[in-house]
Amino acid sequence: MIIRSPKGTDVIGPPRSARWREVLTTWENLSGSYGYELIITPVFEFTELFERGVGETNEMVTKQMYTFGDRRGRSLSLRPEGTAGVMRAYLAQGGTGRWKVAYSGPMFRYEQPQGGRRRQFWQIGVECVGSASAAADVEVIALAEEFLSAVGVENELLINSLGDGDCRGAHLRDLKAAMVRSIADLCHSHRDVVELNPLRILDCTLCQPDPEALPDIADYWCEACRDHFGEVREGLDGLGIAYRRSSRLVRGLDYYSRTTFEYVATTLETSQSTVLGGGRYDGLAETLGGRPVPGVGFAGGIDRMLLAAPGEEAGLDVFLVGEGGIAALDLMEWAAPLRKAGLRVGFELDARSVKAQFRAATRSRARYVGVVSGLGVEMREGRGRETLLLEDLEKWGTKAFDPQERL
RNA sequence: GCGACCGUAGCUCAGUCAGGUUAGAGCGCCAGGUUGUGGCCCUGGAGGACGGGGGUUCAAGUCCCCUCGGUCGUCCCA
Structure with missing residues (x-):
């Protein structure tokens, strides 16, 4: 248990x-x-x-x-x-x-x-x-x-x-007096609170003392x-x-x-x-x-x-997939410049099939999937794709997610 | 603190009212197939001593008691 x-x-x-x-x-x-x-x-x-x-x-x-x-x-x-x-x-x-x-x-x-x-x-x-x-x-x-x-x-x-x-003293005194007069309209749990803390009763939803009979602090x-x-x-x-x-x-x-x-x-x-x-x-x-x-x-x-206001669940920016012998430690190198550019980057740590890696990419709700094969990485956003070299990744990272820089 | 309802796979639930063979489904997960290398579809697999304890019974997920937890109302407050 x-x-x-x-x-x-x-x-x-x-x-x-x-x-x-x-x-x-x-x-x-x-x-x-x-x-x-x-x-x-x-x-x-x-x-x-x-x-x-x-x-x-x-x-x-x-x-x-x-x-x-x-x-x-x-x-x-x-x-x-x-x-x-x-x-x-x-x-x-x-x-x-x-x-x-x-x-x-x-x-x-x-x-x-x-x-x-x-x-x-x-x-x-x-x-x-x-x-x-x-x-x-x-x-x-x-x-x-x-x-x-x-x-x-x-x-x-x-x-x-x-x-x-x-x-507030004068108001409190008059309030107590008014509460005592209409004590029958107070809820069970508040009847004994009148002396101790009459203000408490004001924001109770069950107590229904006549609003007209209660003194308004504004008048005091x-x-x-x-x-x-x-x-x-x-x-x-x-x-x-x-x-x-x-x-x-x-x-x-x-x-x-x-x-x-x-x-x-x-x-x-x-x-x-x-x-x-x-x-x-x-x-x-x-x-x-x-x-x-x-x-x-x-x-x-x-x-x-x-x-x-629950908001939305944010996913990764980029998920890297390695194929053709590209393993997690290789992907880490490719991820570094992207991470440096401020992007959230993930990839599979365990050795898994390309298919499984793509499934993980989908699950991560990443905006881009980057397929690393050897010399370059193919960045895909939906159907669009762009081939990049390792040394350009950091620069691409700032551009890809900045609508001002993107043409 | 008080009252009502609820507690079965990671999640949503069926099975509880009329106790009885190895406890089910969908989704998710894993593997494989298909494919435009992932999203749709197909096949297979893993995963649960039914919240916990006690009792009744030949037999308890199912009935009774207690307990823990959850939800809602009340109370309180952010």
Whole structure:
């Protein structure tokens, strides 16, 4: 009996991995072009970091963490999200100045697996720490927008503002009161959450409190929050980014304040359709024991994005077939200049019949099949064929796949 | 965490309801034939202790219990 991978974990291998490589490369290039530098934080941290950062009442922390003791009895947890670790790293290096960092890596949550929901899943994300400006919010959203469009995820952007310490308190109080009044309309699992985390109920699909009876945070925004949200909207309008304001968009993590946003994939039929989400977390640094530092960022789930936009499987550029005593090691010489020219080149490693090699070529979905017989190689693209010498291959490689160079 | 359905070759599945000779098909894979040196077609071959464990029975892929895994919904969130 072969040992299986644990529940909710997958292997991303060929042929699917080609698409992953493409998407992760796109992410690195795009986030880099926005001035976000790579950051790699620990995959496990002291449990306390997440309890304080994400919020002790949050289900992600209370029920969904992979928590274990190390050999000295300290409590560690696999990271369920990326922001807390980044903020911890920021504070650890002094807690001052501007940080614009991008990350990519696995996150872990002990949940019931489902389409688009795994126990180990892959997130990309950015954190812009040290700026309270609405321009930072806009920049981060612009990056998310461009990335999703590059990956090909059709989406809708929802935005909201949760207010700040000055104004959200009053809203929370009135919200609780309203929830208590219409507690009969709440779903079973949420009736006891009213006191603890009433915001949580806002994005529940089962709870049906009368929308008219619930206070809208917009009516509670202080002047500073109202201005900030207005600037964010102006910025998005200026960039031509379409969005819808949703009064019920609160996001699940405790650290958010002011701006929150969420991208929903419109092509996903499943219940797991949120593909990217984020917002501002001006109170997080203090929660973690540092001085107040503003910040804004987002995280996106690659697994879900690829569910929404699977893409196509890319094949080889050239498959070499050897005939007349031309073996794998000979083909390797012929492949070298092509590979140097940036092409993906393959051939059969085992000694096999010409027929079998051609079958392998077909299977590899290579655009060109190159038949190496002795002095030259006959490159075939469909019916077209072209005979080349070894020394010309590198040059041909750049031409063959560049429509500008091809006549 | 809760509920429903599912688990037989690499893949998609039939066989399970009415237990009974060496467990089947298609696709894929390998070899050969044909061919315009591969893609279509033809022939042959390899590959499965039926997710795992226990029980009932003369006999279990088939019935019962447990367990693990998958899918969907709920919950949660990316």
